Amino acid sequence: MSEIILSAKDIQKSFHDPVDVKILSDITFEINKGEFVSVIGKSGCGKSTLLYILSTMDTEYQGDLFINGQLMRNKKESELAIVRNEYIGFVFQFHYLLNEFNVLENVMLPGLKLNKYSKEEVEHRAMEKLKMLGIANEAFKKASQLSGGQKQRVSIARSLINDPLIIMGDEPTGNLDNKNSLIVFDIFKELAEVYHQTLLIVTHDQSFAANTTRIIEMADGRIIRQ
Amino acid sequence: MSNLLIKIAKELLLARWKQTLVAAIGVTFSISMFVTLLSFMNGLNDLLDGLILNRTAHVRIYNEVKPSKKQVINLSNQYKDSYNFINSVKSSSSRQSIYNTVAIFETLNKDPRILGYAPKINAQVFFTYGTLAITGSINGIEVAAESKLFSFKDYVTAGKAIDLKNVPNSIILGKGLAEKLMANIGDVVQINTTDGNLMPLKVVGVFQSGLKDLDLVQSYTSVATAQKLMGKSNNYLTDIQVKLKDINQAPKIAKEYALLFDCDAEDIQTANSQFETGSTVRTIISYAVGVVLLIVAGFGIFNILNMLIYEKMDTIAILKATGFSGMDVKKIFIYIALSIGIFGGLFGIIFGFGFSVIIDNIPFNTPSLPTIKTFPINYKSTYYIIGIIFSMVTTYMAGFFPARKASKIDPVTIIRGK
Ligand SMILES: Nc1ncnc2c1ncn2[C@@H]1O[C@H](COP(=O)(O)OP(=O)(O)O)[C@@H](O)[C@H]1O
Numbered sequence: 001m002s003e004i005i006l007s008a009k010d011i012q013k014s015f016h017d018p019v020d021v022k023i024l025s026d027i028t029f030e031i032n033k034g035e036f037v038s039v040i041g042k043s044g045c046g047k048s049t050l051l052y053i054l055s056t057m058d059t060e061y062q063g064d065l066f067i068n069g070q071l072m073r074n075k076k077e078s079e080l081a082i083v084r085n086e087y088i089g090f091v092f093q094f095h096y097l098l099n100e101f102n103v104l105e106n107v108m109l110p111g112l113k114l115n116k117y118s119k120e121e122v123e124h125r126a127m128e129k130l131k132m133l134g135i136a137n138e139a140f141k142k143a144s145q146l147s148g149g150q151k152q153r154v155s156i157a158r159s160l161i162n163d164p165l166i167i168m169g170d171e172p173t174g175n176l177d178n179k180n181s182l183i184v185f186d187i188f189k190e191l192a193e194v195y196h197q198t199l200l201i202v203t204h205d206q207s208f209a210a211n212t213t214r215i216i217e218m219a220d221g222r223i224i225r226q
Numbered sequence: 227m228s229n230l231l232i233k234i235a236k237e238l239l240l241a242r243w244k245q246t247l248v249a250a251i252g253v254t255f256s257i258s259m260f261v262t263l264l265s266f267m268n269g270l271n272d273l274l275d276g277l278i279l280n281r282t283a284h285v286r287i288y289n290e291v292k293p294s295k296k297q298v299i300n301l302s303n304q305y306k307d308s309y310n311f312i313n314s315v316k317s318s319s320s321r322q323s324i325y326n327t328v329a330i331f332e333t334l335n336k337d338p339r340i341l342g343y344a345p346k347i348n349a350q351v352f353f354t355y356g357t358l359a360i361t362g363s364i365n366g367i368e369v370a371a372e373s374k375l376f377s378f379k380d381y382v383t384a385g386k387a388i389d390l391k392n393v394p395n396s397i398i399l400g401k402g403l404a405e406k407l408m409a410n411i412g413d414v415v416q417i418n419t420t421d422g423n424l425m426p427l428k429v430v431g432v433f434q435s436g437l438k439d440l441d442l443v444q445s446y447t448s449v450a451t452a453q454k455l456m457g458k459s460n461n462y463l464t465d466i467q468v469k470l471k472d473i474n475q476a477p478k479i480a481k482e483y484a485l486l487f488d489c490d491a492e493d494i495q496t497a498n499s500q501f502e503t504g505s506t507v508r509t510i511i512s513y514a515v516g517v518v519l520l521i522v523a524g525f526g527i528f529n530i531l532n533m534l535i536y537e538k539m540d541t542i543a544i545l546k547a548t549g550f551s552g553m554d555v556k557k558i559f560i561y562i563a564l565s566i567g568i569f570g571g572l573f574g575i576i577f578g579f580g581f582s583v584i585i586d587n588i589p590f591n592t593p594s595l596p597t598i599k600t601f602p603i604n605y606k607s608t609y610y611i612i613g614i615i616f617s618m619v620t621t622y623m624a625g626f627f628p629a630r631k632a633s634k635i636d637p638v639t640i641i642r643g644k
Pocket residue numbers: 015016017023041042043044045046047048049050
């Protein structure tokens with residue numbers, strides 16, 4: 001019996017802008033430790049919306065979300081921030097690095113916020129992650145000086161800094177060319193196979209999804225296959 | 227933890243250092259103006275107070291000419307139980323002098339609250355010089371005590387104050403009076419008392435108090451000469467001027483002495499109540515101008531923080547997505563505001579001090595204020611402390627609302643918006 005890391009029970013979500021539109025219905029699934037899950041579906045079917053709920057950033061939904069066995073409902077904003085910091089690594093489509101900081105500092109920030117290791121240790125760990133992703137040479141460059149593929153690798157390094165339970169990605173290769181998409185995909189695969197990292201990646205890239213261990217397919221706000 | 231937030235605040239601030247600098251300069255300007263204004267206004271207050279207050283006794287012991295409260299008939303046993311109506315009560319002019327001065331001096335010498343005292347004889351006289359006769363008053367003083375306690379010698383603009391003591395039968399005239407009498411140093415003026423005594427006195431100096439009306443009628447001589455002039459014995463005194471260590475105790479001590487010595491005693495606050503009002507108004511004006519300047523600077527900071535937050539939406543969203551709470555974000559922006567306040571305020575008091583020094587060195591010569599050579603400045607540290615506190619409070623308030631706005635930014639809206 002494998003360990004359940006994330007569990008969604010009957011999640012519903014509507015927007016009220018200007019009329020009520022139901023975006024997500026009856027979303028129920030679990031993710032076990034070590035799984036490499038992809039979420040696919042047509043554009044506008046609610047994948048991003050679901051991911052924002054699962055990542056605790058969006059709190060306006062019905063149903064229950066458990067992360068690491070803890071119910072997320074009724075948690076305060078500051079407590080959810082701690083959950084995101086400690087348990088979740090996030091990779092966005094548009095890398096979202098902080099331009100005021102260099103690459104190494106960008107990777108270190110969530111680690112410093114967690115405050116579990118000393119600054120030196122966090123720096124050492126950040127350097128390890130950058131090495132693992134083959135961008136250690138860029139460590140002291142400003143984030144804005146990197147190419148798109150390099151930026152995305154930096155944000156993967158950042159998502160890894162606190163050894164999260166799960167890494168979530170919202171079309172992390174959506175903005176990259178084929179070559180860089182392949183590199184990023186290989187990194188995710190290596191993370192899953194070598195380091196048994198749990199991953200939940202939203203994508204519309206069929207070939208990407210085909211290579212993951214499990215596919216959740218959505219249509220019109222519902223899960224139609226998992 | 228807060229080290230991390232301060233570091234983030236610093237980087238955000240440096241990324242927009244030009245605008246930050248402008249905001250800080252706004253604070254610097256307001257605080258320096260505030261400090262300068264307050265120092266200058268209070269310098270003026272001190273000067274104007276000094277004009278009167280430094281030369282006025284904190285407590286003046288004297289004997290007022292007034293009818294006796296105890297009329298003889300009321301003391302009589304025979305009419306004790308009846309209503310006694312007495313019409314046209316007059317004061318007896320027998321004594322204006324203070325009784326028992328030796329005992330009073332003894333008490334004053336022992337009282338630890340007292341800085342010092344100076345005896346005085348005040349009399350109305352006529353000055354005659356040639357055919358001219360002018361009414362005025364003559365003050366018999368002890369030059370040393372008067373100089374020490376009431377800066378007497380600073381106001382003697384021609385001649386030497388100490389000559390009052392060294393030259394027998396000498397007089398120092400008020401400037402206006404000397405001009406009226408056309409008397410120069412070395413001349414002799416005739417003094418007529420109201421009792422008809424006549425005495426020639428040699429002019430040894432000219433006195434300028436800064437108050438023109440006073441200088442037109444006042445003159446000074448030694449206590450001994452005054453006693454001779456009045457034909458009184460050597461314990462005759464009309465006033466004892468007491469200076470206290472703490473001026474605020476004057477009303478209390480005046481009451482105490484009036485009872486103890488069975489005479490009149492007036493405190494400085496009662497004698498010069500109008501001066502308080504002038505000082506208070508000037509202080510209020512300086513604070514009002516300072517606060518207005520700071521509010522303007524506060525709006526500058528408010529604007530810049532709002533702009534910064536607008537520009538740094540992505541940064542705020544990513545901080546929140548990676549585990550920083552709304553509170554953390556709020557602190558970051560409060561730190562930014564406060565550091566603008568601290569640096570702006572710090573430079574503000576430095577410049578404020580600089581401006582004060584400059585003003586303090588601008589020549590300011592006026593014939594009515596012989597002791598003043600430059601504009602007055604009061605370098606009290608309180609103004610600098612208030613300046614720093616004000617700058618922190620304003621920048622905190624200016625930063626509070628933008629910071630709260632930043633803390634409420636929903637990362638989903640930003641990330642989805644891309
Ligand atoms: N703030 C919003 N208000 C109203 N409708 C929204 C809002 N955000 C997203 N939607 C709608 O929700 C649906 C799902 O969007 P999204 O989750 O982004 O889809 P996907 O990521 O699968 O392309 C879309 O039809 C979109 O128009």
